[in-house]
Every structure is written in C-alpha cells, then in structure tokens.
Amino acid sequence: MKLFIKEIVLWPEDSRNSVLSIPFATNKINVIHGRSRTGKSSIIAIVDYCLGATRCAIPVGIIRDNVRWFGLVLEINDEEVLIARRTPGDRQTSKEFFIDPNFDTIPLSLDTTHNELQFKQAFNNLVQLTNLPLTDGQDIGRFDGRPSYRDLAAFNFLPQHIVANPNTLFFKADSYEHKERLKRVMPFALGVIDNEYLLKEREKSQLQRMYDDLVKQREVLLRSMKAWDADIKRHWDDAVELGLAAESDAKTTETRIEKFGELNRLFLQDGLKSVLQTPNFVYTNERYKDAMKKEIDLQKLVDSHRREVRGLEQLSSRADSFKNAVKLEQNRVVNFDWLKSRIGGDNECVVCGSHTNQLSDVISHLDTEVNRVNVLAKALFENPVVDKEIEASKSRLRQASAELHTTRVERNRLQTIDAATKDSLSRVYLLIGRIQSALAAVATSNNTDDLSNRIDVLSKQLNDLNSYFLTSGKSQREAKVDSHLSGLIDIYAEGFGLEKRGSIKLDKNELTLSFRFDENSKKEYLWEVGSGANWMGYHIATFLALHEFFSSDELKNTPVFQFLIIDQPSQVYFPSAASGANDLDKAGDEIKNIIANRNEDIEATKKIFEMLAEGLRRSSNRYQIIVLEHADASIWGHCKDTVEAANWKSADGGLIPHDWILSKVMR
Template sequence: MKLAIIKVILWPKNQTKTPRIIEFATDRINVITGQSASGKSSISWIIDYCLGSNKCSIPVGMIRDLSEWFGLHIQLRNLEMIIARRNPGDRKSTSDLYWEEGVDLMPPEHPEKNARVEDFKNRMNQIARLPTLDFSDADGNPGYASRPSFRDMAAFNFQPQHIVANPFTLFYKADTTEHRETLTHIFPLVLGAVDAGTLADERELRDLERQYARVRREHEKRTRAVDAWSAEVQSFYFQAKEVGLLMGSPEPEDGWRLERYLVELRKVPDNLKELNLPDVPEGATENAVEVLRRTIATDEEHTRRIGDLRRRLAQLDVLADSVGEFRSELAQQEDRLSGTNWLKKKLAEDCQCPVCGNSNARALDELAQLEDLADEVAKLSRSAAVAPSNLDKEKAEIREELRTLESNLRVVRKKRAELEGQTEQIVKQRQRVRNVYLFAGRVQEALNNIDAAEDGGDKVRELARLNELISVLKRKLDPGVRKRRLMSALESVSRGIESYAKLLMLEHQDENPTLDAKELTLKFQSKSGRTDYLWEVGSGQNWVGYHIATFLALHEYFLKLANNPVPTFLVIDQPSQVYFPEEWPALDEAPKGKGELQLSEDIKGVRRIFLALDQMLTNTDNELQIIVTEHAGSLVWESCKNVLLIGNWRDGEDEFLIPEEWRV
C-alpha cells in the first residue's frame, strides 16, 4: 500500500502562533538529529496517533500543553490526504478528526472536526484492499482473529525506542497479548500466503460445515423418531380401531411384521374423511357459554333480592312486636290520666283540694298541664291503633314479591342446570373431535417419517450435496498448499534478514536466522543443531541489528507483492542507543581523547545501520520512505546517498519540535 509522510503538522492552542510543519521526502531516509528532550521520539507517536491509534501516546508535557491538533499530510498512490486529530487533553484519546482528500492539498489554518476516526479507518481499509471477512475459527468465533484492519499494519511501520533494541519483542505493540495474537493471524495475509478470496472460501467452508452438521443432526433426529414411531405402531393400530378409524381392519396376529401394521395404518387418512364425527357448529360453545353467563347473572340477582326481602320481613316482624308493647304502655297511661276531668270540676268551684281540703291557686295551672299530657297520650294511642294494619299490609306485599321471586328463581336454576349440561356436552364433543384429528395427524407424521427414512429422504440428498461442496472447497483450500506458500514467503524474508545481517556484521549471521511467524521473533540454528531465539543470542548490537535487518527484509519483500496492505514507510527511533549514551555530542566529526578506538567501533556500528538503510532504498528503487530520529550526527551517515537531513534539533541549530515562539 503506497503511503508516505509528506508533512507532520502541529497546530498551537494559541491561534496567534504559526503551525509547526516538518516536511519529509517520500523516497529518502529522512533523518532528524538532536539533543535529548527536543521532541524527536514524539514524531513516531504523532504519526501513529494521526493514523488512528486507539490511544494517544504522545508524551505529556510541553508538546501536549501547547498543541491543540496533531496532523499528517500523506501521499497515497493517486491522491493526498490531510488528517488531523484533536489533542485529547486528560482523556486517553478522542474521535475528533479533520480529514481531507485531494490533490495538491494545503493544511488548514485551524482544523475543525468534520469526521470520526472510525470513518478514516474504514476508508484506509478500503484503500488497502483489506478483506471484509475475519479469520474466525471453525466455530465462527473471531476472538483475536477478527477482520484485518489498517491499524494492524502499524506493527510493520514503527520501531520506537523501547522496541528497536528489545530482545523479547520484535514488532511494535507485540508486547501485549491482544496485538500479539492479532499479528500471528494476519501474518499469512501480509506475506501473501492468503488473500481476500482465500478468506471468502474459508468463510464459505465454515458455513457449509455448520450447515452440514445441522442437516446431519436433523437427519439423525428423524431417524431416532422413526425408530420411536416404529416401536409404537402396534399401539397406534389399537388406538385407531378404538376411535373408529380402522373399523374394517382385522385383529392383529402374533406374526404381524411392521409392514403389515403400516398397510392398515395407511388407511387412516382416508377413513378419517368418512368417519361420522358429531358436527359442532362454529361458535356453538361460545354462544352456549354466553347464555349460561347471563342465566347465572340472573340467578345471582334473584338470590340477592330474595335475601334482601327476607331481611326486610324479619325487621317488620320485630317492629310489629314493638308497636304492640307500645300500645299497652299507652293504654296504662290513659287509665292513669282518666280522672283529670273530675278533678278539674272540683277545683273549679272553690279551688279546694277534694282530698285534703286545702286551697291552692296554682292547682289549676298544674291541672292544665296534666290535661295537655292526657290529650297527647290519646293522640299517640290512636296512631298506634292504626300502625298494625299498615305493617300487616307491607308484610303481605313483601311475602307476595318473595313468592314471585322464588318461583322465578326455580325456573332460572332449572335453565342453568340445562345450560351447564349442554355446554359440557359441546366441550366433550369438540374435545373428542380434536383428539381424533390429533391422533390422525400423529399417525400421518409417523408414516411420512418412515417413508422418508426408507428411501433416504431429502436430508440424505442434502447431506450428499453439502459433502460434495465441502470436498471441492477443501481441495481448493489445501492446507498443504497454504503452508508451502507461507513457508516460501518466510524463507524469502529470512534470506533477506541474513543478507542484511551480513551487511551489519552481526553475530550468528551464518546460523540461518529465520523469522518465526508464530513466536514473532527470530530463531537461529547453530552448527550443533541447537535452536536459539533472539533474546538468547546476547549483545545490544545484535538485538538492534536484527530488528533493522528484519524490517528491511520484510519491506523489501512487501514491495515485490502485487497487492500488500502494509504502508510503505518505516519510522525508526534511536537505533544508535546501544552504541553510545544519549549525552554524547552530535558526532559531526570523530571523537578525540581517551577510549577513541573503542568509540570508533561504535561509530562504525551506527554507520553500518545507515548503510543498510541506504542499501535497502537502492535495492527497491527508493519505493520505501524511512524516517530516523537520532542523537548521532552526520558523521554516521555522511557516505549514504539516500539520506536527507530534515532537522538538527540542538541549541543554536534548527527549531525543536515545539518552536521557541510557542513557548513565549
């Protein structure tokens, strides 16, 4: 996949400041040299972040404090892109993205979000012609082998400072389980041992195998069902005779075989049509239930009314008794007040008491009150005399209504009993009809399954068809062919590693250094037959040298493929770190003083790294872009024709990654 970095761009938070733009050549070894803390190593992280990394690894501090957006201007085969991602601040990352495609693009003055990172990744997957299918296992579970992504290719584009001389990790991010497992799955794809068509065939094979397993289970289930039906045919025969579906069939004999029972049972579907089953009109049960419901409601209403009237009659009886007692009491009171008129006449003559003979002027007033009381008692007595007849009349009316309601209730309850019996009969009839049809259906199903099993059935034919398709795909996806392709690719890369190891004058170069795509490291075969791995060979010079040799050999191989998804750039950070400490000067000339010879050998070692990079570009007609960030100066690359110095980030020389004007 043609992809090279034209510019790395930083936009400041202070928009009055000018964006920082670092330009690169797309077909050279671009070198940025400089002192510590100048921002060299951040170039790798900025490129990775802008190309869609899930995490922003750009160092916190001045770079992230002063930058608002980080961006790239990249060159693809036929167009350019400008991608910028917002500084995530305190978050791990952000999906805010500025994205533009075209020709002869110019970076914007101030980026504004117009897309999402996922949109950009999908677009790059398309440009890289990555398959849309995953590397799922036989059960269809992707696990770490999900769809290959443009982001997975970053493992082949970056050798950051903590990886380039790491004896235990050869590839970027392969120090985590997730990325390591993903890389082992995509290796055959990037090496050209498999392609999108292969993945499509593998997916189709998995689908066909799952379908075959499903149809086989269904066939086995049907066969077991047939065995079960076969064991029950005698029971079916007796049941069919019992419900009247085999009235003309003979009683079974001891010697009857399965086929004899089946001959008789095959008559069941036709006999069902002639069977005189009771006709239950549509909706008959529902209508009967509705009439019954209304009758029950009338029954309950009559019962409630009768109860109310009986309670009313009892209350009237109690009231009549109370009225009788009241009349007796009033009669006694009238008797006591009957002498009032006689006493009034006696007092009217001389106001003398006829009993004691004394005179009393107030006697007439008291006597008038007694006279009023006597009148009141007389009125109550007359009213009480009328009350019994009124009560008797009301009780007679209630008794009459009770007789009418009780008569109606007897009629309603008789109707209710009849309706309940009728409804139960309809339900039984319907249930009988339903049971007969269900039984006939079971018999028909048994006959169909037995027929299907006897001639192999549609399932057997489907299994044969699927088996043929699976066989064709398995021959096409011969694992031996795929393995040979992968081994051939690894052999080609390994020979390239050996060639660059000789150019770098590394130890163990004659011990068949081989790339192990499963372990993601290099292994060596000693003359004694022992197998050693990269971490076992020792020496920082060997570790960094074999990292460089591996990646140059891989990219040289990638460039020979007709279609490869790995971008055509390589970023290497501090390859000289194992040769001399960071506080050394720029080394624009040979060092003098104590230890000069030993240090000169170190300088030669770094020179060999640049010579190897230079040779790789010559071998590939400068199709690969290489970016190197280094402490060392021009002394280590002065004889390399493909090296281009991009910046010398030292005090008094070029601006650092963050320019001076931003810090003011």
C-alpha cells in the same frame, strides 16, 4: 503500496500560533535527533494515531495539551493527500477525522469531515484496498476476518520497546489479539495468497459454520426421534392389544408410524370400526411376563455389580491400611546404616562397650528385616487396586440400575391395566389421541430429510473449495517466499556481523526468527540468541529484508505501506539513564571525548545507519526510512541518502515549539 509520509503536521491548540510541519524525503533515511523527552518517540504514536489506531498512544501532557489536530501529508500513488485526527484531550481517543485528497496548501484550521468508520472506508478507497473489511467481522470469528490496512502497520514501526526486544519482533505483536491478526494477515502481505484466495477462505469459513449448525440441528432431531422410538413402541403394543393392529403388521418404527397414519386417517373419516378387531389380551400377558423376567435378570445383574463395587472398595481400604502399617514399621528403623558403621572389627558393643561375638549375627538378622520392610514399602508405594477399576464397576452398576428402573416402569404400567375396561372404546379413543400427538412430533422430527439435502449441498460446496485450496499452489509459493526472505535476512545479518545460529527463517507462526543448523537439529528462536546487539541487529535485518522484498516488481501491488520508522536503535550501545539522560546528547568537547573513548560503540552505531543506507540502495530507494535518535550527524552524516529531518538538541528544542508552551502559560 506506494505510500510515503511527506510531512507530519500539528495544528496548535492556541490559534495564535503557527501550524507546525516536519517534512520528510520520500526515498531517503530521515533522522530526527535530539535530547531525551523532546518528543522523538511520539512520532510513531502520532503517525499510527492519524492512520486510525484504536487507541491513542501519544503521551498526555505537553503534547496533547498544546495540539488540537495531528496530521499527515501522505503521498499515495504519486498523489498528495492530507489526513488529520483531532487530539483526544482528556478522552481515551477521538473519532473525529479530516481528509482532503485535493488540497493545495495546508489549512490554518480544520473541521471534522469523517467519523472513524467513514475515515476507514475513505482511506481504504485511497489506498485501493476497498475489497478489504474494516473490522474483524463478528460473523466470521474474532481473528478470521479478511485483513484491514490497520493489520499491516506491524511492518512499518519499530518502536523503542520493540527494536531490541528478544521476545517480540513486530509492532503490537506482544498482545495476543494483534499477534493472532498478524499471523493471519502475514501470507496476504507477503503475496503468498491473493484477494481471491482470501474471498474463498472467508466463504469457506461461512459455509463451514452453516454446515456445522445444520449438522447439529440434524443430530438434535435424530436424538429426538430416538426418544420417540420408545413411545411409538408402547403405542403400538397398546394398538395390538386393543385390536387396532396385528402384531405382524409392522416390525420397525417407520412402518409403525406409517400404520398409525392410516389409523388416524380412518379415525378422521369415521371409519375406525372397519379395522377394529378382537382385543388381543394374550399379547399383553406375554409382554407382562417378558417384563417380569427381564426385571428379575436385571436385579441379579445389579446385585452382582453392587457386590463387585463393595468388594473392590474393601480391598482398596485394606491395601491402604497395610501400606500405612508398612510405612510405620519403616519409620521405626533408626538409621540402620549408621548402626552398622559403628560396629568395629573387634565386635565391641556400641551401648555398653563390652566385647561379644554375637553382634555380627544380630546385625545380619536386622539387615534382612530392614531389607524386607524396604521391599514391601517400594512394592506398596502405589495402591494395588487401581481407582479406574472401581470407577468402571460403578459405571456398570449405574447403567444396569437405570435399565432396571425403565423395565420396572413398563412392568408397572402393564400391571395396572384395568381388565374391566380392556374392551371399552374409551381406551381406543385415548390411544388415538396419543397417536395423533406422536405423529405431530414425528412430523417435526422428520425435517431431517430437508436438513440432509441442505447439508449435502453445503458439503459439495466445501469440497469444491477444498479442491481449490489444494490446487492453488499456496505451499509452493510459501516455500519460495520463505527461502527468498531467509536469504535476504541472512545478507543483512552478515552485514551487521551478527552471531550466526545456522539457517535463518521468519517463523510466521511464532512471529519471530528461528535458527536451525540442519533438519535434525533443534530449532532455536530469537529470544535464545544472547545480547541486545544481536536482538537489535536481527530486528533491523528482518525489516530491511521485508521492505526489500515488498519493493520488488513482483510485489508492486502489496498492501504494505512503503515506510519504516525506527526508534532509537543505538540504545543497545548508548542506553539512557533512569533520568532520561543519554551520552549522545552531549555536545562540543564532551561528545568528542565519547567518540574518542568509546570508539567500538560509536562504530557499531554508525554500522546501523550504514546498513539502513545499504537497504535503501538494494531496494533502489523504493521505500522511506525515518529514524528517531540521540545520535547526531557526527555519527551518521557520512552515510549516503541520510538527511536531517529535525534537530532537537538545543535547550528549547522539541516536537512542541517553545513559544507554543509559553503562549499557553501566558494565556
């Protein structure tokens, strides 16, 4: 995406002060240099805030207190656009935005034109990403939404806490949520997948969720139908007994339900007497006898399992007792090795000092006994009765007990049938009512056919999408991109003179660099490569490689913005003190002495700017670099395409003009 930062614009809280503008060259290295605590590091936070960041990272205090609006003049596809966002003030953030794609001059004051949602919609239109969603998309999962331009900011910022961080390579990827979002947006940003692929991925996600929901519904209904099987069987037995059906009429649940439907229709048509036969009491008696026999068999099985469990538990308890006894005996042996070592060759007693020839036999016997105890202790270190065997026996006992309970309930029901009312129509009508209730429940459960049809349709759609993914060529493109990026990173790493750990690869899963000498060697990661200079060098090498890749003709439509802001890369050579002071802040003879006495660190710092210039050259100056630094032109002034954007080294220098602060104090 051809998007550059032309200016950073600040509107003062005090309208008597002039609007502040910091201009940037769009195809060069722009350096803002100055002392500590002058607002250099706030540049990244301001740019990110104006582009719609969820949180405001602009420091509270002088900057927020003196600025009413933060703004950017952007060059988007050769057109200039002014965007701005009101300062959050005492709040966490502000949802008031301003956009003017047709401005001629920077206005002296601003009024809100867009809320946050409207701004992101309008900005998506400006950067031609209108087909991308504005949020994560709650309907498709927290991290699985198609990417927003906000997800791509990770390629544009290298803040101070990231530029030499061994554990984090990308902006905001040190938080789980942003890391997951970036992992999903990475293939899109690198051109491995396109908008069509993203649309189909989203479609698959939605279809898969619908498919899973329908399958769950069908499983619930099927379980419900299984629960009704027992009721249908019981009603069928009652129907056979009362003469409403013959035992041979139906053998399956489906045929019994069909027969019940016929009985219900006859009942509603007052034709039930036409099928009423002589009650079959023998059938009930046989069922009662079968239930009694099954109950007896199950009781025997339950008793057997109960004895098994009890026996295993007793064996376990005895084993524990025996193990404890062996441990006690082992503990009573007092340093036998010491005792053996104290017995001299002349068999002198260690207790009384007398001479005897019996000590060797005693020692030999004791040695045998001690070894026996030790062998027992090792053998009994673990309980010989495995706990899972006891648990398995208990599980079998619970299962048999549940089956016994069910059988007893059925036997009691058969036993309590009143023989005096077996031939009465009251039981017939009562049974018909139960049958009608069962048929209604079954009708609801039989919705599985409709669910199955819908599941089949979704399954076919998912199969079609899977076929698309298999033939999309994503794997081949990904391998080509990985190889290309690895080669570019290696070129820049070579230029920095970094420690080599085999072939380099951008690991899109871990979001860091990995190193491997060959396929059989262990993969190593950036955090395993020592020294801050290596970490800083690999960070910059990676981002130069990425922006060279994004600048190629093949990726001219990439959604990644063509600017890179780096905050204090020289910190690994010139770290700031706790007070904020930095050696590179010095001037005159002091800085000359530093240059003379710390030549190696100065040359290493110059190398950073030389590599940035090399990155622009290799990319035909198709992107923009902004560097926030302590180092001044005495270090980077010789580098091609490197210009000074702002100098805040004087006592009153800084992002917020000195007269703004004075006017606020005097007001």
